[in-house]
Amino acid sequence: MTRQQPTMADIARQAGVSRVAVSYALNGRPGVSDEVRERIVRIAQEVGFSANGPAQALHGTVVRAVGLTMRRPSAAFHVEVFRRELISGVQSELMAREIGLALQFVDGLDAEIEVYRRWSADRRVAGVLLCDLVADDPRVALMAALDLPAVVVGGPVTGPRLSSVWSDDGAAVAASVRYLAGLGHRRITRVGGPPRMLHTVLRSETFLAACAQAGVRGTVLDSDYTGESGAQATRRMLSARERPTAICYDNDVMAVAGLAVAAEMGIAVPGDVSMMAYEDSPLCQVVHPPLTVLRRDIVGYGAHAARLLLDVIAGGPPTSVLDHAATLVARDSVGPAAS
Secondary structure, rough: OOOOOHHHHHHHHOOOOOOOHHHHHOOOOOOOOOOHHHHHHHHHHHHHHOOOOHHHHOOOOOOOOOEEEEEEOOOHHHOOHHHHHHHHHHHHHOOOOEEEEEEOOOOOHHHHHHHHHHHHHOOOOEEEEEEOOOOOOOHHHHHHHHHHEEEEEEOOOOOOOEEEEEOHHHHHHHHHHHHHHHHOEEEEEEEEEOEEEEEHHHHHEEEEEEEEHOOOEEEEEOOOOOHHHHHHHHHHHOOOOOOOOEEEOOOOOOOOHHHHHHOOOOOOOOOOOOEEEEEEOOHHHHHHOEEEEEOHHHHHHHHHHHHHHHHHHHOOOOOOOOOOOOOOEOOOOOOOOOO
């Protein structure tokens, strides 16, 4: 059986210090005493701590790559704006520093965890970006066990060598409800994402609370972000005896599919029903009518996440950073509620 390479966590246990202290000592950063630094370096040499992978970053050499996995089919990459622009932002930051991105599509959580274990064992990446957290997400504890630097995209979450960057989705969703209520809408339905995801829960809870505060009847339907699920949800809503006067979709792909269903059923947008999307894209701007959206700088969001990850790899303290919130962009798909 191959002997597992020692990690900074192993050194920290033997030295009786934190992993951050080990990081500072091996990277020559201030924050530890000379006596502690000497003890850590001595233990690292005794256990044969490898100076490759993440350790190379701690010794001041170039980080070769960071990792990102996605649990959606790779075909979705071509149509969903968030993933595509997030990767673009990450790549723009890494390319400027001549660092690679290891991008892996996986079928589910078990496969994703196996990828992290393999990356860690092979010292293939210096750190990873984690997306789409769920309640009690096992990946958070796994990062600590693997001693793998990580940044959660969509926190706020922190932990040992774990930082997060997030956007105030709740504020943006509440603003959209107030906007629709101001136009006289009293029956609003939200077509959300997968219900286990933390950002889906936050958006849905905020949506319902904002509807109650505005005196609006709010309803939430779960989906999987695909055009097919958006179309099915729209057909069901528009076929109901009492249909909503406004529909808010959790991404651009579902909203465009909803517009197509309304046109097929002979229901006017926004004359009979208003529609809007959380996320903007060229699709939202070229359809008829153009879709009202909640827009945010996703490319900048990805670049922010990459910079934060490189800081964690270099031994920076864990932190949770609030990025810019989405803003509402009014277009022709939203109008006053039908009488």
